[in-house]
Amino acid sequence: AAWVNPTNKCWSKQAKRNITSLQSYKVELKSTGRKMLSAYQAKIMGEKELPSVLVFEIGGPFGILESHVEYLRKHFNLVTVKEFQRRKEELCEKIKSVFVFERRPVIDRELLESLPRLKVVGNSGVGVNHLDLKLISSFGVKVTNTPHAVSDSTADIGMALMLASARRLVEGCYIASSPDTTHFAVDWLGVEVTRATLGIIGMGNIGYKVAKRAKAFEMNILYHNRNRRKEEEEQAVGATYCKNIDDLLQQSDFVMLVVNLTSETHRLIGKRELELMKPTATLINISRGEVIDQDALVEALQNKVIKAAALDVTYPEPLPRDHLLLQLKNVIITPHIGTATVQALFMMTEETVENILAALNDLPIPSEVIPK
Numbered sequence: 001a002a003w004v005n006p007t008n009k010c011w012s013k014q015a016k017r018n019i020t021s022l023q024s025y026k027v028e029l030k031s032t033g034r035k036m037l038s039a040y041q042a043k044i045m046g047e048k049e050l051p052s053v054l055v056f057e058i059g060g061p062f063g064i065l066e067s068h069v070e071y072l073r074k075h076f077n078l079v080t081v082k083e084f085q086r087r088k089e090e091l092c093e094k095i096k097s098v099f100v101f102e103r104r105p106v107i108d109r110e111l112l113e114s115l116p117r118l119k120v121v122g123n124s125g126v127g128v129n130h131l132d133l134k135l136i137s138s139f140g141v142k143v144t145n146t147p148h149a150v151s152d153s154t155a156d157i158g159m160a161l162m163l164a165s166a167r168r169l170v171e172g173c174y175i176a177s178s179p180d181t182t183h184f185a186v187d188w189l190g191v192e193v194t195r196a197t198l199g200i201i202g203m204g205n206i207g208y209k210v211a212k213r214a215k216a217f218e219m220n221i222l223y224h225n226r227n228r229r230k231e232e233e234e235q236a237v238g239a240t241y242c243k244n245i246d247d248l249l250q251q252s253d254f255v256m257l258v259v260n261l262t263s264e265t266h267r268l269i270g271k272r273e274l275e276l277m278k279p280t281a282t283l284i285n286i287s288r289g290e291v292i293d294q295d296a297l298v299e300a301l302q303n304k305v306i307k308a309a310a311l312d313v314t315y316p317e318p319l320p321r322d323h324l325l326l327q328l329k330n331v332i333i334t335p336h337i338g339t340a341t342v343q344a345l346f347m348m349t350e351e352t353v354e355n356i357l358a359a360l361n362d363l364p365i366p367s368e369v370i371p372k
């Protein structure tokens with residue numbers, strides 16, 4: 001029987017969904033993506049079978065979500081790590097891509113050496129600090145990520161942490177549900193986010209989405225970024241550029257970290273930076289734990305150098321149960337849930353599929369990560 005390309009049907013539906021749901025991705029899809037989608041179809045039609053893609057596992061706490069499997073199988077022949085290990089000789093010549101979610105599967109030299117036809121590592125997520133980009137690239141393999149799919153949900157978590165910390169939401173939940181509570185006293189107060197100063201460090205896709213949200217809270221927005229944003233982009237969200245991070249730290253009521261973890265941002269916030277912050281300020285981290293010197297942060301929180309911290313990321317994750325950060329009342333910690341929404345996870349899968357297909361078909365890749 002003739003091989004029927006299952007991507008055909010799915011792309012048109014998919015393209016429509018992308019265009020309505022991926023706000024900032026819209027622009028890219030319109031200019032390049034739409035053309036690319038039909039180009040994929042043309043190219044893929046010429047192939048006899050779907051490309052084989054290695055995934056960690058299907059289902060389970062660390063595997064591909066069951067609800068994504070059907071979609072992925074429309075584009076790829078999925079090979080789990082276990083299956084690959086069992087049938088290595090036969091499969092190693094077939095696998096052209098690895099779909100990575102968080103650290104799974106680990107891409108090390110041994111794996112790279114065992115996959116001679118590997119062309120692309122598709123990371124489902126924006127942060128690629130867990131990938132050795134130089135090593136991967138030395139095998140002639142490309143790396144892609146999903147900066148668009150993650151931006152709304154991660155910006156939302158930044159806002160949620162800022163609001164929860166400012167209004168002492170976690171303490172409030174405890175008081176409301178504690179058996180010891182007999183009446184609601186107003187003997188502790190939060191602070192308002194409205195019209196406060198927010199300093200955003202890292203003004204990429206996510207940082208900019210945070211700024212958009214903060215504008216609705218009438219916040220005074222400062223930002224620092226390697227590259228200054230265009231004037232019209234600054235004006236659209238009312239953000240002021242701080243070339244010097246120190247200025248931002250000194251002026252902000254809330255400092256939000258939204259940078260990628262690189263050698264330049266590793267321990268970006270240490271003792272000196274915490275001391276520059278206001279004693280009334282809150283530090284929010286939605287990037288990677290290693291951007292902060294955690295020991296310095298514990299000390300600053302204990303000594304009231306800053307008022308509070310709200311962290312979606314730490315090192316390690318999870319923290320050891322006796323870690324001091326878990327014992328401080330002025331700290332909120334969430335379990336790295338920036339992208340943990342139904343929508344974000346599916347869009348990440350979609351964006352990864354598009355990246356992988358583009359790479360496998362020698363087409364422009366929507367989100368390629370180039371090693372520096």
Ligand SMILES: O=CC(=O)O
Pocket residue numbers: 124125126127128150338339
């Ligand atoms: O942490 C989440 C991501 O890197 O997308």
